[in-house]
Amino acid sequence: MSVVTDIAITPEPESLTTTSRRSGSVLRDALRLWRTRIGLVLVLGLTLLAGAGPFFAPHSPTDFAGPPFSNPSSAARFGTDYLGQDVLSRFLWGGREILVMAVLATAFGIILGAIVGLLAAYSRNWLDDVLMRGMDVILAFPQIMLALVAIATVGPKPWLIVLAVGLTTLPRVARVTRGAAQPIVARDFVASAEALGVPRIRILGRELLPNILSPLMVEVSLRLTYSIGLIAGLAFLGFATSTNGANWGTMINQNRVAVQAQPWGVVLPVIAIALLTIGTGLVGDGISRAAAGIDRGRSTG
Amino acid sequence: MHSGGIWGFILRRVLLGLLVLVIVSVLVFAATQALPGDPARAILGRDATPTSLAALRAKLHLGQPVLQQYWTWVTGLLHGDMGNSLANQEPVSTYLRPLLINSAFLVFLSGIISIPLAIGIGAYAAVRRDKAFDVSSSILTLLLAALPEFVVGVGLVVIFATVVFQVLPAVAQIPPGGRPWDDLNGMVLPVVTLVIAVTPYVARIMRASMIEVLESDYVEMARLKGLDESTVIVRHALPNALGPTFQVIAINLAYLAGGVIVVEYVFNFPGIGGALVDGVNNRDLPVVQALAMLIATLYVVLNLTADIATILVTPRMRTTL
Numbered sequence: 001m002s003v004v005t006d007i008a009i010t011p012e013p014e015s016l017t018t019t020s021r022r023s024g025s026v027l028r029d030a031l032r033l034w035r036t037r038i039g040l041v042l043v044l045g046l047t048l049l050a051g052a053g054p055f056f057a058p059h060s061p062t063d064f065a066g067p068p069f070s071n072p073s074s075a076a077r078f079g080t081d082y083l084g085q086d087v088l089s090r091f092l093w094g095g096r097e098i099l100v101m102a103v104l105a106t107a108f109g110i111i112l113g114a115i116v117g118l119l120a121a122y123s124r125n126w127l128d129d130v131l132m133r134g135m136d137v138i139l140a141f142p143q144i145m146l147a148l149v150a151i152a153t154v155g156p157k158p159w160l161i162v163l164a165v166g167l168t169t170l171p172r173v174a175r176v177t178r179g180a181a182q183p184i185v186a187r188d189f190v191a192s193a194e195a196l197g198v199p200r201i202r203i204l205g206r207e208l209l210p211n212i213l214s215p216l217m218v219e220v221s222l223r224l225t226y227s228i229g230l231i232a233g234l235a236f237l238g239f240a241t242s243t244n245g246a247n248w249g250t251m252i253n254q255n256r257v258a259v260q261a262q263p264w265g266v267v268l269p270v271i272a273i274a275l276l277t278i279g280t281g282l283v284g285d286g287i288s289r290a291a292a293g294i295d296r297g298r299s300t301g
Numbered sequence: 302m303h304s305g306g307i308w309g310f311i312l313r314r315v316l317l318g319l320l321v322l323v324i325v326s327v328l329v330f331a332a333t334q335a336l337p338g339d340p341a342r343a344i345l346g347r348d349a350t351p352t353s354l355a356a357l358r359a360k361l362h363l364g365q366p367v368l369q370q371y372w373t374w375v376t377g378l379l380h381g382d383m384g385n386s387l388a389n390q391e392p393v394s395t396y397l398r399p400l401l402i403n404s405a406f407l408v409f410l411s412g413i414i415s416i417p418l419a420i421g422i423g424a425y426a427a428v429r430r431d432k433a434f435d436v437s438s439s440i441l442t443l444l445l446a447a448l449p450e451f452v453v454g455v456g457l458v459v460i461f462a463t464v465v466f467q468v469l470p471a472v473a474q475i476p477p478g479g480r481p482w483d484d485l486n487g488m489v490l491p492v493v494t495l496v497i498a499v500t501p502y503v504a505r506i507m508r509a510s511m512i513e514v515l516e517s518d519y520v521e522m523a524r525l526k527g528l529d530e531s532t533v534i535v536r537h538a539l540p541n542a543l544g545p546t547f548q549v550i551a552i553n554l555a556y557l558a559g560g561v562i563v564v565e566y567v568f569n570f571p572g573i574g575g576a577l578v579d580g581v582n583n584r585d586l587p588v589v590q591a592l593a594m595l596i597a598t599l600y601v602v603l604n605l606t607a608d609i610a611t612i613l614v615t616p617r618m619r620t621t622l
Contacts, residue, residue, distance in 0.1 A: 035443075133317065137324045139604075140597045142559020145577075152581040152589045153332045229449030233563050236451045237578050252455055260463040267459060273452050281447025 026214045029290035030283075036290075039282025046276040050095025057089035061246035065089075069255075069262040078264040082254050083244070091268045093246035095276075097158075098235065102227040105162045109169025109227075110220055116170065117177025118204050118212075121185050132178070135171030143168040143230055148239075156239040165230050169223050176219055180212040214291035221284030225277050232273050248273055311609055318605045325597045326378075329590050330371050360385065374590075383591040388583040393591045397576060401595075404565065404572035406481045408557045410488065411495035416550055419500045423507025424542065427515060428534060439508070442501035450560050454494040454567035461490065472569040481570075491568045498560050499553045506549045511542040551607030555600045 030036045058077070059065050065076045065086035072079045078087040120131040138146070147164040154160050184190065185208065193203050234240070235249025244250075248269035255265030341349070341357040349357075365373070377384065383393035422442070426435040445453075462471035473487035481488060514520060515538055523537045524530070565574030573592055580588035 133320070136317070136321050137328070140321050140325050140600050141593070142556065142562070142596060142600070144559055144562055145593060145596055148562070148577060148581050149329065149332055149589060149593050152584055152586065225447050229452070233449050233451050237563065237566055238582065249451075252451070256455060256458070259459060263459065263464045266455060267464070270452055270455050270459070274448055274456070277447045277449060277452070278444055281443060285443050 026217070026287065026290045030286040033286045033289060035282045036286025039279045039284075039286060042275050042279025043283060046095065046272060046279065047099060049092070049272070050099045053092030053095060057086075057092040059086040059089040061085065061090045061093040062244065063089075069258045069265075071262065072264065078268060079262050081251070081262075081265045082258065087251075087255075087262075087265045087268065090246040090251055090265075091248070091272070094248040094251055094269060095272060097241065097245065097247050098228060098232050098249065098273075099276075101158060101162050101231050102165075102224060105165035105231065106169060106220065106224045106227045108162065108166030109223055110173050110216070112166075113170040113173025113219075114177045114209070114212075114216060117174040117179075118181055118208055120174065121178045121181035122200070122204060122208065124185065128178075131174070135174050138168060138171045141168065143226070144233065147230065147234060148237075151234070151239050156234075156241065158241045161231060161234060161239070161241075165227050169227065173216075173219050173223060176215055177212060180215040181208050184208055184211045214287070218284050218288040218291060221280050221287065225280040225284065228273070228277055228280065307612065310612060314605055314608055318601045321601055322598060325601075326375055326594060327371070329593045329597075330374055332586070332590070332593075357387070360387075378591075378594060384587040386585055386588050388579070388585045388588070393587050396588070397573060397591065397595075400571055400573050400576050403475060403481045403570065404561050404574065407488070407491060407495070407561055407565070407570065407572060408554070410492045411499065411557055412554055414492065415496040415499045415553075416503065418496065419503035420507050420543070422500070423504040424511050424534075424539060426504070426508045427511035427542075430512060435508075438504070442504050445497055446501035446505070448497075449563075450494060450498045451563045451567055453497050454490070454564055457490050457494055458567070474569055475571050487568075491564050491570055494564050494567070495557055495560055498564075499557060503549050503553055507542065511538065514538045514542040517541075547610045548607040551603040551610070555603040558596050558599050 031040075062085060064084050066073065066080045066084050068080060068082055068084045070076065070080045070084070076086045076088065078091070081087050081090060116131055116135070120128045123131075141149075143165065146168050147161060150160055150164040190203060190207055193207055198207075232247075232249035235247045236253045238250075238253060240247045240250045244254075251269045252266050255262070259266045341354045345353060345357060374384070381394055383397075385391065386393050386396050389396065422438055426438045429435050448456075458471045460466065461469045469489050470487045471490070473481075473484070473491050475481055475484065475487075515534075520533060520538050523533045528537075561572060562574035562577055564570070565572045566578050569575070573595070576588060577592045579585070580592065
């Protein structure tokens with residue numbers, strides 16, 4: 001009955017034809033595509049910027065460096081922000097929080113989503129129905145809506161934002177995992193493992209999981225893309241861990257009133273978030289193409 | 302495995318949708334209960350006077366048992382009574398109605414532009430598979446699909462309203478009592494932002510679906526009959542390729558309902574998104590609860606419509622029920 005829904009939820013059309021190719025060879029194929037390479041360079045570059053940036057910041061992100069919204073000078077290379085803080089330093093500090101939270105939220109969603117999806121596909125009984133209807137409940141909210149309801153109740157705590165974003169990622173991953181695992185559950189080697197009395201947990205982990213790694217890797221990059229957008233977006237709406245924290249989303253919100261006079265406080269973080277999400281998006285598309293066997297052996301793409 | 306044919310399927314889907322909504326309402330309601338300690342004090346803060354605390358407790362029906370509180374809230378919702386906003390004391394329904402019209406207009410404009418655009422791009426890319434249009438549109442949709450809405454919105458403001466060019470207004474403010482269609486200039490950037498957020502996804506699904514149809518036997522048959530290519534595409538391929546796209550369109554309309562939250566904030570557009578962000582900031586729980594229920598209901602209804610529409614337009618699906 002949920003055949004229809006599963007097809008539509010699968011994010012990339014290409015992954016519909018995903019077969020159970022070995023994940024290692026999929027990754028190798030993906031790396032032959034230019035889009036994967038460019039994406040990887042972007043992701044690694046921005047991760048480096050976000051991780052190592054604070055060590056190169058000329059000022060502390062909250063130090064007073066000049067009059068508010070002043071133009072670039074030798075003291076502040078990219079000018080100052082709405083409180084007179086150094087834009088460059090805040091920019092170098094501003095990616096860390098987003099990236100750490102997005103990675104944690106994605107990991108949470110992927111791990112639990114894969115477990116739920118595998119259990120549902122393997123059980124083939126009432127458990128399948130109960131689990132997937134439970135997923136439907138979470139899917140009834142847009143991702144940002146659920147995060148906002150949680151924040152309205154408890155406040156913008158970092159663990160809460162990670163939990164809310166991870167929780168809304170979960171059902172989306174579970175659907176893809178279940179869809180990918182269902183044809184595998186029906187195959188002979190699963191039945192023979194059952195006949196041999198292999199414990200259920202080993203069937204899930206050793207027989208099913210390795211066969212759905214490719215769609216799962218596509219999900220990792222896709223969900224990471226959305227998690228980064230969501231967490232930066234929540235900061236942009238004013239719901240970051242601290243109201244004056246150095247965070248790319250917060251920076252955009254704080255400095256956009258004077259974007260015409262002093263654009264750097266907005267332009268730098270906008271470009272950084274854009275390049276980061278484009279990078280994770282490109283990597284995901286590359287893996288998805290390699291998994292579907294598209295462009296195999298071709299170096300263009 | 303299942304019985305009852307197509308009507309049984311529709312009935313099951315509707316019942317499941319209702320069940321999901323009931324559970325959602327319990328969760329949304331539980332959000333009030335999850336406030337640590339006394340909800341009234343959590344909302345009003347530490348400096349609240351005993352009188353105001355007592356008044357708020359009475360307003361939230363905090364004296365009643367939990368089940369009764371839930372029942373009062375749910376039956377109120379069904380009658381259109383969503384309680385009073387804690388921030389401005391107005392009934393939530395009075396406060397939200399004009400904002401809802403504004404947001405609906407924004408979503409309507411974005412949908413009416415993005416859906417034909419996406420179907421057109423996807424179908425044409427499939428017909429011109431691996432040609433210049435297909436390659437460039439697929440790269441463009443891939444890049445745009447990865448961008449968060451607020452980055453697109455702020456980027457458009459930087460390019461078209463402030464730093465680079467100053468051709469469009471950066472905000473879409475509507476004077477109180479005014480209508481969004483009075484100032485269409487201000488609507489351009491918010492609508493373009495939402496169109497950019499939705500189009501790539503639908504276009505990609507449409508392309509994949511169209512390619513599958515173009516490779517099918519009946520399209521081959523139509524070609525072999527000697528029909529010219531445009532007839533084959535418009536009369537035979539396109540209608541069949543639209544089936545799976547219905548689902549995606551509904552999901553994206555629902556997605557637009559979520560996307561407006563951030564986009565309205567970017568452009569100071571007076572809609573339910575702005576109201577939600579304000580509600581979260583002020584901990585105005587009646588407003589947040591009402592909007593959460595509203596958007597969840599819209600989501601469930603759209604998904605339901607999509608499931609049923611897909612079954613109706615795809616005969617081969619009916620046999621697998």
